[in-house]
Structures are given as structure tokens and as C-alpha cells.
Amino acid sequence: MAEPSLKRLQYFIALAEHGKxxxxxxxxxxxxPALSAELKRLEDFVGKPLFHRSPVTKLTAAGEALLPYAKSAVGAAxxxxxYAAAVNTGAPTSISIGTVATFLHRGLPQTITDFSAAHPDILVTTEEATSAAQSDMLLGHDIDIACGHMPLxxxxxxxxxxxxxxxxxxAPTGSPITTIAEAVDSPFVIFRKSASPIYHDTVVGICRTHGFxxxxxHRTASWSAAVEMVAHGLGVSLVPSPVARNYHGDERLIFTRIGTRPNAPQAWITVRREDQSTLIGDLALGLVIASEALADPVAD
Structure with a gap:
């Protein structure tokens, strides 16, 4: 049986995304009818149904497993x-970076500026997205580099x-809470676990290490929202050093450094394996170096 064409994979992706x-x-x-026929041929090739047709159209387990690979194949094409057009016409190529907001305080802007100066023929673009969304975007070739809070x-x-x-x-300015030990009975503003499991678990783990x-x-999906809630007196929070550094000087807030760092990293840079030895890999390495250089050193 002939291997599925890219068109057939595109039809598979389209139905998965639109649901009808x-x-x-x-x-x-x-x-x-043509779409249905093409998808039936794809299912015959796989040997299993890719969609439940009733009562609503949704992916089967086989469809869920194969969708990332279909996106990867279509994206690679x-x-x-x-790149073929770039080789033929001399048009600039591009590199797309997916990022969470905290990387703006981890050297991302300056790294892009430096890379663009060294490679003026390459367009570097960014797209803000959650760490979870970036996983699908990277595998689907919608982005080339993922900058997020969780390892893929x-x-x-x-x-x-x-x-x-x-x-x-x-803590809000004027609060009597100046150490984490004094925050035992305070309401906490914390990252929602579904938005960033690592940040959520890190903050909870720090509190437990201190005995409470x-x-x-209050749960948020962004550090800016967490800090604003604290500034308005809704509670206290534990924030990573890039956030504290960004809000340094805000008269509404006071920051006190916690004495130890968590064992697990809170930031990750991810590229597709085939891009590691390309300029995409070089830019990703630059982002890692910039982030490490701006990390706040404390005694462990």
C-alpha cells in the first residue's frame, strides 16, 4: 500500500483541528465526500480508525498518537x-521563537538583537505561548525554538x-511580612498548576521546606498577574529572580530573597533534534547562555 501523501496528512490535521x-x-x-474518502484511505493505511464519528467527531487514541507526527511531516515539508525558495532566490530565511513572558527578563530581547546583527538576512520572530502550547508548535514546525517552563x-x-x-x-509595601517564616498564615498568590507545573510545584515545595x-x-497564569494581585493587597507570592528583577523599584512591592535555590530548573530551551547543528541551534545556545548569565546566584 502506498505511503500517505502530504495532502492526505493535511486533511487529517484539518479534521482534527476543526472537528467537523x-x-x-x-x-x-x-x-x-472527497475529504471523507481520503481519510478512509489514510485509516486503511494505518490499520485503525483515526476518528470517532459519533456522536461527535473526535480523535481516537491512534489519532491522538499520530497527530503530532503528521504535523511534523507537513511542517517539515x-x-x-x-529553504528551497531561499536557496533559489536569495530571500531571507526565518527563525521563529515561542516563549513565555519571563524569558523577556532572561536575555531574550538582547540575544535576538545580537543574532540579527550577525545574521541580517535571517528574520527572527517571536510568539508568546504557554509551555504546553509550545510543545505542539515545535513538533508541528510552527516555531523553531521553544522557551518554556517545562522540559519536552x-x-x-x-x-x-x-x-x-x-x-x-x-509582599505589598507596608506588610509586616518580611521573611517566608512570617508568611505561614498569609494568603498566597500562586501559579496555576495547569499553566506551569514546575513553577507551581517549586513554590509549594519551598513552603513545605520551611515547614508549612x-x-x-489566588491562582494565576502569569507572573505579572500574580505581582499585581500582591500589589493590591490580596496576598503574598514567591517569584523567580527575573520577575523580582523586573519589578525592582516598584514602590508598591517589597522583595526578600529566599536563601536556597530549588534543585530543578525552572526554564528550558528546546529545539528539534535535526536543527541542533544549524543556526537555529546556535540561536538556542545563545538563549541558554543569556539566561544562565542573568540567573540570580545564591549560596546553596
């Missing part, structure tokens, strides 16, 4: 076309720890 045959068919500019477990990528930073107690369970009253 007609919407998927419209997205890839074919008729609904798209990248090949881009996949055989096709290289994941490098970029920072193991100290944490700081963040944090009283979590």
Missing part, C-alpha cells in the same frame, strides 16, 4: 519549500535547562 467534516473540507478546499519529553527534540534561579518573597503548607487563595 464540512469545516475541514472548506479549510483545505475540497468537497466533503513547508520548511523545505521555504519527545525523541525528536533536544531540551536544555536554561536556569535554576533563586526565588523571592513578594501555603494557603492558596
Amino acid at each position: 467534516f464540512q469545516l475541514a473540507a472548506d479549510a483545505v478546499n475540497i468537497s466533503q 513547508h520548511r523545505f519549500n521555504e 519529553q519527545h525523541p525528536g527534540v533536544i531540551c536544555t535547562p536554561a536556569a535554576r534561579e533563586s526565588f523571592w518573597l513578594c 503548607e501555603p494557603q492558596i487563595h
